Amino acid sequence: MTLHLEEEIIRHARENPQQLPTLDMILDRFAIALPLAFKSFLSILPEIEEKSRQDMRCDVAVETLPQPCLISVVKAHPWTGRVACVVEPDLLFSVLELMLGGSKGKPGDWKPRSFTAIERSIGMKVAELVLNVVQNCFGHVLETTFEHDLVETMPKALVLAQPGTPSFLARYAIDLDGRRGHVSLLIPYGSFGEVRGILAAPFHGGLEEGPGGWDSEMGQTIADAELKLTAVLTHIRVSLSEVLAWQKGQVIDLGVTPEEPITGTVNGTPALRGAFGHRANGSLALRVTERLVTSEEALKHVSRTD
Structure with a gap:
């Protein structure tokens, strides 16, 4: 060599x-x-x-x-x-x-x-x-x-x-x-x-599951995602003939009072209950009175289903 x-x-x-x-x-x-x-x-x-x-x-x-x-x-x-x-x-x-x-x-x-x-x-x-x-x-x-x-x-x-x-x-x-x-x-x-x-x-x-593992890593990533919150006032049952008879400008009585709780859903999953109200600037608002899922449960649900 x-x-x-x-x-x-x-x-x-x-x-x-x-x-x-x-x-x-x-x-x-x-x-x-x-x-x-x-x-x-x-x-x-x-x-x-x-x-x-x-x-x-x-x-x-x-x-x-x-x-x-x-x-x-x-x-x-x-x-x-x-x-x-x-x-x-x-x-x-x-x-x-x-x-x-x-x-x-x-x-x-x-x-x-x-x-x-x-x-x-x-x-x-x-x-x-x-x-x-x-x-x-x-x-x-x-x-x-x-x-x-x-x-x-x-x-x-x-x-x-x-x-x-x-x-x-x-x-x-x-x-x-x-x-x-x-x-x-x-x-x-x-x-x-x-x-x-x-x-x-x-x-x-x-990574393994648990602290510092994939669950935590996925949770940190998902936490920055934007989700659509939907406030559901109530559910009513009406006939198809009534729906077809609705006219523009007509007021539909939902039978809901301001004191009744409103359910907030995220991606179709109930996430919170709240009370209807107004802010000082005149905007409609929803004050959270009860959380239906914890942050950990919400992230875990998304990470295991999406």
């Missing part, structure tokens, strides 16, 4: 580390959870697309990052290393314009320059949001906490790990109401330390 071939084998082994199926599952879950986090932040539910996920040396990964960009680095516990979240300028300025009430459409051209204090602050909030989602996704598998370490705006100044350390760079495209931006996660494989064995274990199915 020639020296050149031996060096090539060593290089290949370094740049193509052990497969981590549980890590792949966590990153897939991250792409699903991130839109909900952005909706809470901007009141916009974005579309997320994973553009690439590559294994490469840490120094090579850093060289691919745009200059400048906002890089938030955290220490991961109980890991032994650090994690970097890269907020690219297109995402930073899309978020900034939306927060300031900018109109829909393609952002204007941006020439590389230093970030202002406001831009840096907004970028840090976006990075914090992304890293919180990463931490929560890892938390389903192993206890994980992130501790803020540093912020860089020029990749060439970033020292995340030794230059030749095998790492992975995952880049995501985020569409915010017609505006497109990008965010990346850069994690050296050496950062996982002793928890790497957990990530290398085969992943058999999804």
Whole structure:
């Protein structure tokens, strides 16, 4: 075996580390959870697309990052290393314009320059949001906490790990109401330390039921859904001949008094009882007097039937 071939084998082994199926599952879950986090932040539910996920040396990964960009680095516990979240300028300025009430459409051209204090602050909030989602996704598998370490705006100044350390760079495209931006996660494989064995274990199915499992995950997702509430005053029985005889402007006596309870239904399921009334502005209102189902029962019912 020639020296050149031996060096090539060593290089290949370094740049193509052990497969981590549980890590792949966590990153897939991250792409699903991130839109909900952005909706809470901007009141916009974005579309997320994973553009690439590559294994490469840490120094090579850093060289691919745009200059400048906002890089938030955290220490991961109980890991032994650090994690970097890269907020690219297109995402930073899309978020900034939306927060300031900018109109829909393609952002204007941006020439590389230093970030202002406001831009840096907004970028840090976006990075914090992304890293919180990463931490929560890892938390389903192993206890994980992130501790803020540093912020860089020029990749060439970033020292995340030794230059030749095998790492992975995952880049995501985020569409915010017609505006497109990008965010990346850069994690050296050496950062996982002793928890790497957990990530290398085969992943058999999804989360278990119970606290922190699929029930909780589904409940958090469903909680943001919009439902139609229908107030049912009463039910009456009339003949078809009476219905056919109804005329425009005719008043139909329902036999209901203001004191009688009204049932509120959601998707056809009775959810509450209430009293009819008026608000100060003259609008009709329904005051809840009794809940027919608990929040947990409602979410469980939806998650098991829809």
